[in-house]
Amino acid sequence: MSNTTTHVPGPAQSLPSARVLKLAAFAILAVVLLVAPAVLYPVFLMKILCFALFASALNLLLGYTGLLSFGHATFFGGGAYFTAYCVKILDVGPLTGILIGVGGAAVLGLAIGVIAIRRQGIYFAMTTLALSQLAYFCFLRAPFTNAEDGIQNVPRGTLLGIFDLTDHVTMYFFVLTVFAIGMFTIWRIVTSPFGEVVKAIRENEQRAISLGYNVNRYKLSVFTVSAALAGLAGSTKALVFQIATLTDVSWQMSGEAILMALLGGLGTLTGPAAGATVIVTMQNYLAATSVPVNVVIGVVFVISVLLFRKGIVGVFQKFSKAP
Amino acid sequence: MIQELVNDGQAVSDTPVLSVRGLCKSFGGFHAVKNVDVDFQPGQIHALIGPNGAGKSTFFSLLSKFHEPTSGTISLAGQDITRIRPEKVVRMGMVRSFQISAVFPEMTVLENVRVALQRRTGRDIQFWCGLGLLDSLRDEAMYLLDRVGIADLADKRAADLSYGRKRTLEIATTLALDPKVILLDEPMAGMAIEDIGMVSALIKEISQDRTTLMVEHNLNVVEDLCDTATVLARGEIVAKGTFSEIRNDSEVRRAYIGTDYD
Numbered sequence: 001m002s003n004t005t006t007h008v009p010g011p012a013q014s015l016p017s018a019r020v021l022k023l024a025a026f027a028i029l030a031v032v033l034l035v036a037p038a039v040l041y042p043v044f045l046m047k048i049l050c051f052a053l054f055a056s057a058l059n060l061l062l063g064y065t066g067l068l069s070f071g072h073a074t075f076f077g078g079g080a081y082f083t084a085y086c087v088k089i090l091d092v093g094p095l096t097g098i099l100i101g102v103g104g105a106a107v108l109g110l111a112i113g114v115i116a117i118r119r120q121g122i123y124f125a126m127t128t129l130a131l132s133q134l135a136y137f138c139f140l141r142a143p144f145t146n147a148e149d150g151i152q153n154v155p156r157g158t159l160l161g162i163f164d165l166t167d168h169v170t171m172y173f174f175v176l177t178v179f180a181i182g183m184f185t186i187w188r189i190v191t192s193p194f195g196e197v198v199k200a201i202r203e204n205e206q207r208a209i210s211l212g213y214n215v216n217r218y219k220l221s222v223f224t225v226s227a228a229l230a231g232l233a234g235s236t237k238a239l240v241f242q243i244a245t246l247t248d249v250s251w252q253m254s255g256e257a258i259l260m261a262l263l264g265g266l267g268t269l270t271g272p273a274a275g276a277t278v279i280v281t282m283q284n285y286l287a288a289t290s291v292p293v294n295v296v297i298g299v300v301f302v303i304s305v306l307l308f309r310k311g312i313v314g315v316f317q318k319f320s321k322a323p
Numbered sequence: 324m325i326q327e328l329v330n331d332g333q334a335v336s337d338t339p340v341l342s343v344r345g346l347c348k349s350f351g352g353f354h355a356v357k358n359v360d361v362d363f364q365p366g367q368i369h370a371l372i373g374p375n376g377a378g379k380s381t382f383f384s385l386l387s388k389f390h391e392p393t394s395g396t397i398s399l400a401g402q403d404i405t406r407i408r409p410e411k412v413v414r415m416g417m418v419r420s421f422q423i424s425a426v427f428p429e430m431t432v433l434e435n436v437r438v439a440l441q442r443r444t445g446r447d448i449q450f451w452c453g454l455g456l457l458d459s460l461r462d463e464a465m466y467l468l469d470r471v472g473i474a475d476l477a478d479k480r481a482a483d484l485s486y487g488r489k490r491t492l493e494i495a496t497t498l499a500l501d502p503k504v505i506l507l508d509e510p511m512a513g514m515a516i517e518d519i520g521m522v523s524a525l526i527k528e529i530s531q532d533r534t535t536l537m538v539e540h541n542l543n544v545v546e547d548l549c550d551t552a553t554v555l556a557r558g559e560i561v562a563k564g565t566f567s568e569i570r571n572d573s574e575v576r577r578a579y580i581g582t583d584y585d
Contacts (some may be wrong), residue, residue: 193457194440194450196430200438203427210387210425210501211439212413213447221450 033176038072041170043240043278048280050237054065055260055272057184057229062258063267064190065222066202068125070254071112071132072230075137077249079231084151085144094157094165098178098235105231106224108135114225117216120205132254139249150245154238165290173239178236187269189225198222230257259297265306265311274312338401340365340504340534341386341417346377346395348385349455350363355381356559358394363517365503368526368535370545370566373555379538380422382555384507386536392416392523399504422512422538424489428482428519432473432492436464439499464499471495471525487518491525505530507537523548 036045054076061067083101086092092100112135116127138238139145146152156165165171189195201208201215206213238244256279264275279297286293308315339362356378363369371379373428384390386397388409396405404412417423427435439446440460449456471491476484481492490510497505510526511519523544526535539545545552546566554575555561562572569575 125340182371188452189453192450192452193446194448196438196457197441197447198436199430201426203429204425206389206421207425209389209409209425210413210419210421211496212410212418212442214408249383 007183014233019113025170037169037172041209042172044280044284046172046240047237047284048277049175050233050240051257051260051280052273053179053182053236053274054230054233055257055264055276056183057226058235059261059266059268059272060186060189060259061222061226062261063271064202065198065219066194066205067117067219067223068258069116069128069223069226070125070258071116071128071135071252072227072257073110073249073251073253074132074135075109075227075230075251076234076237076257077244078108078135079234079248080238080244080248081139081145081278082231083235084154084238085166087157087239087243088151088154093161094239095176096158097157097239098232101235101238102228105234106228109224109227109231110220113220117223125285129251129254132249132251134175136246136249136251140246145244147248148246150243151238152243154242156239156242175240178232182232183269183273185225185229189222192196192208192270194221195220232258234303259301262309265308265313265317268313268317269312271313278312326412332417338365339363340400341536342398343386344396346382346385346397347393348381348390349393355558356385356392359555359558361553361563363534363536363562364551365534366532368548369529370550370552371536371538371542371555372542372569373561376557377555378558379542379555380508381508381558383419383538386416387506388421403414413500413502417506418497418500418502418504419506420493420497420508420510422508424486426478426481426484426489426492430481431477432466432468432479432484433461433477434463434480435492436467436495436499437461439496443500447500450500457526467490467495467498470498472521487514487522490514490518490522494522494525494529502533504534504536507535507539509540510550511536511539511541519544 054072058069058072061069079101082104083097087094087097112128112131115131116124121128144151158164163170164175165174192197197208197213198218198299200211201213201218205215234248237248245255247268254256259270260275260279262275263278264273265271278300282297282300283293286296304311310317328339336391337412341363343359343361346356346359347354359382367547371382373379381390388404388407388411392405396403398404399412399415399417402415404415405417406470428440430438437460440463441457444460446456446460463476465474468477470495473491473495476488481489484492492511507526511522514522519541526537527548529535537549549566551564552566552569554561554572556571562569564572
């Protein structure tokens with residue numbers, strides 16, 4: 001995944017290079033995303049995009065920095081609550097609502113991050129879980145969230161006074177843009193000089209310290225950005241489904257994001273999005289049948305852990321690299 | 324570029340570069356390091372020897388601030404570093420290596436060295452730029468790899484290197500920080516015989532314009548490389564001096580070398 005600038009000239013030059021293949025795949029994906037609402041139900045596609053962004057935000061932390069957060073639902077659901085409240089009660093526009101949601105999630109991320117990064121490994125994960133449970137009860141008790149009812153009938157509004165988001169296809173293109181911005185942010189970070197240092201911290205934290213890096217500062221920065229992006233996914237989701245509920249801040253939601261990222265492939269740019277697509281699709285189509293969804297997801301997960309150690313995308317990478 | 328940054332061309336003087344007073348470290352009731360007083364003169368290679376469990380690695384971790392001392396003081400080039408964070412100590416010019424090889428396995432050999440150069444050149448926080456920003460570090464990284472003799476492996480994944488190569492890569496990475504003081508924790512541990520000569524020559528070469536402190540079990544290496552040796556046993560210093568002085572010290576023979584060493 002790392003785009004090193006060192007090109008070794010060799011016999012591989014005669015074949016289409018990896019770069020061309022990557023661009024081709026990217027172009028196909030872009031076309032598919034643009035024509036998809038003509039074929040599939042836009043709300044279903046928007047759900048996939050929101051969860052793909054959520055899983056990718058978690059992957060920025062887990063896959064690229066090596067920090068397992070068990071509390072990302074707080075930022076996802078927090079973003080959803082803030083946006084829903086601002087749009088419905090304070091009557092702000094959808095864009096402002098999303099920005100407030102992202103900002104709120106970032107503040108929550110900073111607060112939880114400051115405490116959690118003092119611990120390592122499983123203790124870090126447990127701290128994030130504990131703090132997100134604390135946040136869950138705050139959201140349950142806070143007057144503005146309406147407890148079990150959640151914030152319902154959130155208006156989608158009109159984007160910039162021009163685009164009527166109540167139309168599903170218009171909303172789809174808005175969500176696609178948000179998704180693209182989120183993914184671009186992640187790509188920019190992981191293929192930047194900053195991203196190199198972050199990867200070094202994942203690879204060997206003690207060594208990174210001994211190179212003079214203040215690792216906590218890097219960890220906290222990534223944690224906050226990851227929380228903000230999870231908030232972006234949650235805020236957008238609140239507008240798509242016009243609702244923000246306790247489900248969004250529950251620990252099961254954190255678990256789902258981890259599952260998606262693991263299934264798709266940790267530490268790859270497209271893996272978590274692929275994992276999210278598989279899981280959301282299964283949830284969507286199996287829900288109408290008598291097959292128990294969670295059992296199927298469990299089986300798929302076990303198979304993928306046993307067969308594809310690096311996730312769905314890892315398998316494709318292996319084949320594309322094979323001679 | 325490298326030459327300009329080497330510790331201001333300081334001549335060997337009598338002022339110790341590293342000075343330790345009354346240093347203690349206990350883990351629960353266990354006293355790993357007990358009341359250690361020692362000075363290290365600049366521009367020399369110092370050995371730290373002693374039997375297993377003598378507290379050598381703990382002592383190293385205390386110097387590099389990976390552990391907090393229970394009591395005592397450490398000063399580096401006249402500045403008190405006893406309560407300073409480990410990365411600050413690195414920035415002040417003292418860098419440690421680890422007993423187990425410490426490379427970034429999923430990064431290439433070149434990237435391993437480059438990430439060390441990033442901080443010094445202020446290219447460590449640019450999250451908005453592409454990796455092209457790091458192209459200018461390539462020449463210096465290649466120079467360092469060439470210096471330790473692994474320039475031909477620059478594009479290999481660090482995880483795929485042999486053990487000896489990983490250790491040389493670590494030395495190149497350490498050199499990238501241009502430290503005044505290098506702490507090497509058993510640089511030859513677990514190394515094949517033919518690599519020992521190579522790494523030993525390398526340490527001698529890189530130590531010419533800086534101070535090196537190394538933990539080492541191979542006494543032939545110590546005799547060959549080091550100007551002074553300090554012997555640690557049960558957390559205390561039992562002897563210090565040149566290797567020949569140490570070798571004849573009865574306390575040392577009893578504690579460490581054994582009576583049949585010759």
